[in-house]
Amino acid sequence: xxxxxxxxxxxxxxxxxxxxxxxxxxxxxxxxxxxxxxxxxxxxxxxxxxxxxxxxxxxxxxxxxxxxxxxxxxxxxxxxxxxxxxxxxxxxxxxxxxxxxxxxxxxxxxxxxxxxxxxxxxxxxxxxxxxxxxxxxxxxxxxxxxxxxxxxxxxxxxxxxxxxxxxxxxxxxxxxxxxxxxxxxxxxxxxxxxxxxxxxxxxxxxxxxxxxxxxxxxxxxxxxxxxxxxxxxxxxxxxxxxxxxxxxxxxxxxxxxxxxxxxxxxxxxxxxxxxxx
Ligand SMILES: [Fe+2]
Ligand SMILES: [Fe+2]
Numbered sequence: 001x002x003x004x005x006x007x008x009x010x011x012x013x014x015x016x017x018x019x020x021x022x023x024x025x026x027x028x029x030x031x032x033x034x035x036x037x038x039x040x041x042x043x044x045x046x047x048x049x050x051x052x053x054x055x056x057x058x059x060x061x062x063x064x065x066x067x068x069x070x071x072x073x074x075x076x077x078x079x080x081x082x083x084x085x086x087x088x089x090x091x092x093x094x095x096x097x098x099x100x101x102x103x104x105x106x107x108x109x110x111x112x113x114x115x116x117x118x119x120x121x122x123x124x125x126x127x128x129x130x131x132x133x134x135x136x137x138x139x140x141x142x143x144x145x146x147x148x149x150x151x152x153x154x155x156x157x158x159x160x161x162x163x164x165x166x167x168x169x170x171x172x173x174x175x176x177x178x179x180x181x182x183x184x185x186x187x188x189x190x191x192x193x194x195x196x197x198x199x200x201x202x203x204x205x206x207x208x209x210x211x212x213x214x215x216x217x218x219x220x221x222x223x224x225x226x227x228x229x230x231x232x233x234x235x236x237x238x239x240x241x242x243x244x245x246x247x248x249x250x251x252x253x254x255x256x257x258x259x260x261x262x263x264x265x266x267x268x269x270x271x272x273x274x275x276x277x
Contacts, residue, residue, distance in 0.1 A: 004068035004184040006176055006259055011267070013077030013174045015084045020163040026096045032155030035220050036211075036230030041164070042096055043210030046104070047203070048089035050111045052082040055135065058127040059178050062185045071180055078177040081170040088163065101217050107210050114202070125182075129191045132178040133199035133251070139175035139258060140247040142168035144240060146266050151238055169270050176258040189254060196251050 007013070031037035056079045063075050097104040118127065145152040145168040152164060182192065215221045234241045250256055 002068060003070070004066060005071035005074055005180050006257055007070075007074060007174075007180070008259060008262070008264060010264060011173050013074050013081065013170075013177065015077070015080035016166065016170070017084055018088070018166055020088060020092075020159070020166075022092060022159055022163055023095045023099070025157050025160050026092065027099045030157045030160045032151065034155075034226075034229065034233070035215065035218055035223075036226050037151070037155070037233050039211045039214040039218070040207065040230070040233070042214060043207045045089050045092050045096070046107050046210045047111065047206050049086045049093065050108060050115060051134070052086045052089075054115055054127075055131045055178065056082050058124065058131040059181055061124045062128060062181050065185050066181060068184070071177075071184065074174070074177050075181065078174045081174055085167055085170070088167075092163070100214070102214055103217075107213060110209065111206065114206075125185065125187055126191065126195070128178060128182050128185070129187055129195040130199050132182045132187075132192065133195040134203065135171070135175055135178045136196065136251050136258060137200060137203060137248065138171045139263075140244045141240070142171040142175075143247070143261075143263055143266065144244050146172075146270060149238075150243075151233065151240070165270060169267055172263050172267060175263075179258055193252055196248075200248070 026042075029035050029038040031041060059075055059078060063072065066072050066075065093104055096102065118130070122130070144150050145164055147153060152161065156164070212221065215223075215226070220226050233239060236242065247261070250261070
């Protein structure tokens with residue numbers, strides 16, 4: 001029996017079964033009253049229910065090959081957390097699309113086709129490496145979201161922030177599970193690194209397609225001011241993509257591990273705020 005998990009001892013990966021009453025917020029531009037910023041995160045939410053199912057499946061496929069009981073336990077926690085996220089984002093997406101007239105079926109069918117194609121094109125190990133890469137992106141986005149200086153922390157309605165922060169915290173807790181399973185079952189550095197570009201390209205493409213759909217239905221697709229401000233939100237001085245880029249790049253370092261970056265303090269700060277409220 002070998003030690004395959006590198007998640008710190010104090011990080012307990014377990015699902016918090018929460019329900020968020022967000023229907024009212026979803027009826028409007030909950031992110032700073034801005035259509036682009038709101039649509040960007042709503043567009044991300046659309047990818048979660050199917051994306052997180054894909055993560056669970058690709059990790060579970062190898063669960064029987066893991067002989068570290070700590071990592072086995074973490075796989076259980078990971079699946080539990082992603083399952084609750086799926087449920088909450090399914091509710092989110094249904095309520096959003098119903099209230100704002102977006103076509104959920106169109107967006108999800110596109111994702112379903114793409115995921116089915118990937119399952120045909122790639123080996124289970126490649127699929128797991130794509131999951132590990134997407135989990136890296138999710139974890140660094142989560143770190144950004146929890147930063148009190150981020151626009152997410154400063155500009156969003158409190159009820160929505162509770163949901164995104166809760167999701168962010170659990171993403172950070174389980175950030176190394178798919179990664180450690182990938183390593184444990186023989187995944188190599190070359191495959192790991194190659195998957196990050198692939199995963200990033202497809203995730204950004206999906207978000208972009210959903211974003212365009214939403215702005216189009218809002219009647220704001222050709223509003224250049226909204227796009228210009230949106231570019232600032234992504235790439236400007238406090239831009240989310242600009243700020244996470246240095247962390248994204250870290251994945252290309254030889255021997256990289258998600259917990260090289262110790263984010264336990266941020267997790268603790270969130271836990272403390274929960275008990276205080
Ligand atoms: Fe998740
Ligand atoms: Fe995750």
